[in-house]
Amino acid sequence: MTKTALRKIYREKRKALSLNEISQFSERIFENFINCFDLKDSQKIHIFLSVSKLREVKTKSFIDYCFQRNIRVFVPKMMGDSLISVEIFPETELEINSFGISEPRTNADSGEKFFDYIITPLLYCDEFGNRVGYGKGFYDRLFTQVENSLKVGVNFFPPDEIIENADKHDVPLDYLVTPDEVFSFGTL
Numbered sequence: 572m573t574k575t576a577l578r579k580i581y582r583e584k585r586k587a588l589s590l591n592e593i594s595q596f597s598e599r600i601f602e603n604f605i606n607c608f609d610l611k612d613s614q615k616i617h618i619f620l621s622v623s624k625l626r627e628v629k630t631k632s633f634i635d636y637c638f639q640r641n642i643r644v645f646v647p648k649m650m651g652d653s654l655i656s657v658e659i660f661p662e663t664e665l666e667i668n669s670f671g672i673s674e675p676r677t678n679a680d681s682g683e684k685f686f687d688y689i690i691t692p693l694l695y696c697d698e699f700g701n702r703v704g705y706g707k708g709f710y711d712r713l714f715t716q717v718e719n720s721l722k723v724g725v726n727f728f729p730p731d732e733i734i735e736n737a738d739k740h741d742v743p744l745d746y747l748v749t750p751d752e753v754f755s756f757g758t759l
């Protein structure tokens with residue numbers, strides 16, 4: 572199927588989930604993540620600040636877990652067509668941008684080019700690790716700017732249909748974590 576078709580279907584599938592399901596699935600996703608990857612003190616995690624209205628995988632509890640465990644947390648902030656990566660702390664002030672996404676108030680780009688994990692939002696990921704997001708290519712651009720970072724998608728739904736029209740810009744994920752399973756792609 573095409574990205575456009577999959578984007579539509581998986582938006583609908585998300586909408587059909589209750590808020591309770593979203594919370595429970597999100598908890599299971601991060602339980603699986605923690606069990607599968609051996610997180611260590613001082614590691615760096617790049618992660619999105621989830622938007623509940625869009626029924627995204629909830630990241631707040633996991634971010635709090637990282638703060639407790641001394642794991643460094645970086646979040647994306649939109650700057651034109653690109654993302655900067657801002658390090659956040661429990662006291663960091665957030666504001667909602669014009670797309671309804673929470674972001675740090677500060678524009679202090681960490682300039683980091685390596686993260687131990689980049690936890691990636693998506694609408695759909697297929698069995699090759701190709702992903703469909705909101706369609707602006709932000710994460711594909713971010714992936715070209717970082718080195719050696721494990722790209723880990725999170726989704727409520729496992730791979731099903733193949734994405735037919737992945738193009739040269741699309742950077743596949745290394746892993747996908749769902750409430751039931753962790754999928755590994757490629758040679759990793």
Ligand SMILES: Nc1nc2c(c(=O)[nH]1)N(C=O)[C@@H](CNc1ccc(C(=O)N[C@@H](CCC(=O)O)C(=O)O)cc1)CN2
Nearest residue numbers: 619620621622627647670672692704705706707709710
């Ligand atoms: N929580 C979260 N933060 C994130 C992302 C994400 O998917 N989730 N991103 C992942 O890339 C980046 C932002 N990506 C965006 C991609 C498209 C639009 C956009 O065009 N919004 C339109 C239409 C929305 C729609 O299609 O429903 C709008 O709000 O008018 C906004 C942000 C960075 N931060």
Ligand SMILES: Nc1ncnc2c1ncn2[C@@H]1O[C@H](COP(=O)(O)OP(=O)(O)OP(=O)(O)O)[C@@H](O)[C@H]1O
Nearest residue numbers: 702703704705706707708709710711712715740741
């Ligand atoms: N590295 C890149 N440099 C320039 N343009 C890019 C790059 N990656 C993607 N694009 C452009 O961005 C647009 C959207 O890409 P795509 O449909 O893959 O988005 P997406 O992966 O669904 O969205 P997102 O990454 O924001 O979640 C396409 O027109 C694509 O050509």
